Amino acid sequence: MNKKIILLVVLLAVVGGGIYAWAQYDRKVASTADLDARESVTAEELLSAFTADEQQATERFVGTTEQVIEVSGTVRSMEPVSADVTNVTLETGNELAGVVCEFANTDLHPDWRSGATVKVKGICTGVLLDVVLVRCTAAE
Amino acid sequence: MNTEKQGTMNSLKNICIALSMAPMALMAQERFATRNGHITFFSHTSMEDIEAHNRKVTTVWDATTGAVEFAVLIKAFEFEKALMQEHFNENYMDSNTFPKATFKGKISGVSAADLKKAGTYPVDVTGELTIHGVAKPVTTKGTITVDASGAVKASSEFDVKPEDHGIEIPGVVRKNIAERMKVTVALDYAKM
Numbered sequence: 001m002n003k004k005i006i007l008l009v010v011l012l013a014v015v016g017g018g019i020y021a022w023a024q025y026d027r028k029v030a031s032t033a034d035l036d037a038r039e040s041v042t043a044e045e046l047l048s049a050f051t052a053d054e055q056q057a058t059e060r061f062v063g064t065t066e067q068v069i070e071v072s073g074t075v076r077s078m079e080p081v082s083a084d085v086t087n088v089t090l091e092t093g094n095e096l097a098g099v100v101c102e103f104a105n106t107d108l109h110p111d112w113r114s115g116a117t118v119k120v121k122g123i124c125t126g127v128l129l130d131v132v133l134v135r136c137t138a139a140e
Numbered sequence: 141m142n143t144e145k146q147g148t149m150n151s152l153k154n155i156c157i158a159l160s161m162a163p164m165a166l167m168a169q170e171r172f173a174t175r176n177g178h179i180t181f182f183s184h185t186s187m188e189d190i191e192a193h194n195r196k197v198t199t200v201w202d203a204t205t206g207a208v209e210f211a212v213l214i215k216a217f218e219f220e221k222a223l224m225q226e227h228f229n230e231n232y233m234d235s236n237t238f239p240k241a242t243f244k245g246k247i248s249g250v251s252a253a254d255l256k257k258a259g260t261y262p263v264d265v266t267g268e269l270t271i272h273g274v275a276k277p278v279t280t281k282g283t284i285t286v287d288a289s290g291a292v293k294a295s296s297e298f299d300v301k302p303e304d305h306g307i308e309i310p311g312v313v314r315k316n317i318a319e320r321m322k323v324t325v326a327l328d329y330a331k332m
Contacts, residue, residue, distance in 0.1 A: 025221070027221065028221065029219065029221070058239065062215065079176065085195060087195075102195060102196065125196070125216040126215060127213075128175070128198040128211045128212075130175060132196045132213055134216055134218060
């Protein structure tokens with residue numbers, strides 16, 4: 001009797017472990033829309049932070065693990081970069097640098113145009129010439 | 141921040157700032173840039189395929205001299221599976237310590253004059269690729285295409301061996317990750 005119980009427990013543990021391992025392996029990247037923003041800043045503030053001290057801004061906005069930030073600003077341009085991805089660039093007051101937000105077209109707000117005031121949630125990945133956010137969604 | 145990477149960013153910034161203030165004589169030079177370049181890497185093994193895309197590649201190319209520079213944010217590579225993306229950043233690329241990859245080199249085989257007429261131009265690309273803080277020389281082939289409207293596109297494919305850049309793959313997953321990653325570059329350049 002005891003052997004049967006032990007065998008059943010082991011079997012359940014193996015099956016449970018297997019299901020958990022597969023779920024972890026097959027886990028899709030989380031939608032930004034489902035995650036809370038850790039910081040809320042304007043596009044000007046975000047660029048200024050990276051311009052003033054890239055290392056400090058990286059620690060704050062990129063973090064050591066993936067984190068969502070919310071950025072508000074005015075749309076400078078909207079540029080399709082592939083069949084299903086559009087970059088929305090926010091004004092920063094600096095012609096040479098912006099905050100570039102990568103949207104899947106399905107997550108793009110239908111009413112957004114150049115000049116619109118918007119709020120974006122996304123994953124900040126750092127700065128090249130622009131501050132770059134990926135997996136963006138409209139915050140409101 | 142790694143001084144080398146900071147220097148690369150400053151270098152790209154300096155190019156843009158210099159261009160904005162360049163005297164008219166310099167404007168005759170043919171410079172192209174994009175901030176939306178697309179790099180894909182692909183690993184194929186019998187165990188699984190791994191693919192990631194980065195559509196935020198920043199590059200400046202001076203077609204007069206051939207000089208070209210790229211910068212890429214490692215955390216901007218996007219995977220379908222969350223676990224792959226986490227392992228890529230945390231276990232292999234150590235992207236908190238090495239947040240950028242860069243390439244600095246030269247494109248030869250096409251002249252600034254060629255770019256004024258439609259055509260497909262095979263080119264040679266040579267330079268230094270820095271990934272994970274380790275620089276290695278790269279020589280590969282590429283293609284520059286100019287269409288009827290004058291739009292300039294560039295593409296290339298080459299292999300990268302993780303171990304060449306000090307990226308250690310643990311034995312337990314060695315069979316899941318190709319020894320050589322296929323890297324594909326696709327750029328829609330705009331004239332500066």
